[in-house]
Amino acid sequence: MARVITSDEAAALINDGDTIMVGGFLGIGSPGTVIDAMVKRGVKDLTLVCNDTAFPDKMTGKMIMNKQFKKIIVSHIGTNKETGRQMTAGELDVELNPQGTLAERIRCGGIGLGGFYTPTGVGTPVEEGKEVRVLEGREMLFETPLTAKVSYLKAAKGDKFGNLRYHATGMNFNPVMAFAGETVVAEVDELVDFMDPDDVHTPGVLVDYIVRRGR
């Protein structure tokens, strides 16, 4: 069974300097109530693994405005000018990953693989410092897995066993992050006693805590 906790309790699972993963794509499919609680708690020097930093007034963008990160591992920062400003000012370390590489690094981290070779990024700044090997007749880069102390997910529906169901493009990075966090918290719009097993996208055994949206 997953324990139902409040957003404040979810935010208290991390301390200064921890690495977190946050689901969502430009904030769609991000756990907004838990993010607001993290902003309120104000933990600092976090490392964020997320697709992007959303917008200044939305989701992980609020944590950027609150200067809670020392490093972010993302594919895109163009929608939040403050992220760019902090990077240029040397206040924030930004590691840009190709989006598919980011998803796969998270997937690897959660499924017990030691990394993977990909043709994406060959001959670009992404190649710097990485092993390059010719496989299948093609140059490929070695990419390492990513994990986090806590993964914060968002699902449309959850049950008391922790089973999750996402909706539409709100799914995005959530299912892979469910595997890659030492502790996994899912914020849900709707909490039910149990779900039809056919409806489950993320099996509940991966989910430690459930937060109800707005609580």
Next chain:
Amino acid sequence: MDLREKIGRRGAKLFEDGMLVNLGIGMPTVLSNYIPEGINLTFQSENGCINFGPAPGEGYEDPYLTNAGAMPLSVLPGAAYFDSATSFALIRGGHVDATVLGVLEVDEKGNLANYMVPGKLVPGMGGAMDLVTGAKLVVAVTEHCDKKGNPKVRKACTLPLTGKAVVDVILSELALIRVTPEGLVLEEIAPDTTVEEVVSKTEANLIIPADGPKVMEY
């Protein structure tokens, strides 16, 4: 016809019936307005959707259903949702037939730079690096010159690359240029330009076909 319509109309004719297509944000999306009759395409949005339709009417938006630019979408019969790893498995795995992307610089080797200007503009690559690596047909659409009049089709890119030797076709308001192992072939020019004008506005060396380029049809 303005520049976008010219590029949109000609670019849309590059697609073949049944293709799975991913259009980048900005100018590339214009192509979807001009898909010729009889050509049925399936569109992918890399944030996790296939077979989406136009923006829904006001009041019908689903906050969980957007494109990769966070704008509301509708879905068509046959649509499917999937997670980001699956979305990029489709892209990197060669299951996407064509992608259309914008350009900061593109060069004689088919190198593309479109994701950053060091110290000035660093939005990030998003899905672009995977798209140029995995899609079977990579079309780079661009104004022929930048706002200061500098050529964007260069001998060699000076900006950090999005992909090395990845572009198949360069399409501007003036020309359709194909990237070949021999170099850039000027296959078509717009009806309102000349080979001389295109050559003068292109830094890269252009190979002119023996019987001259065709005149672009919209």
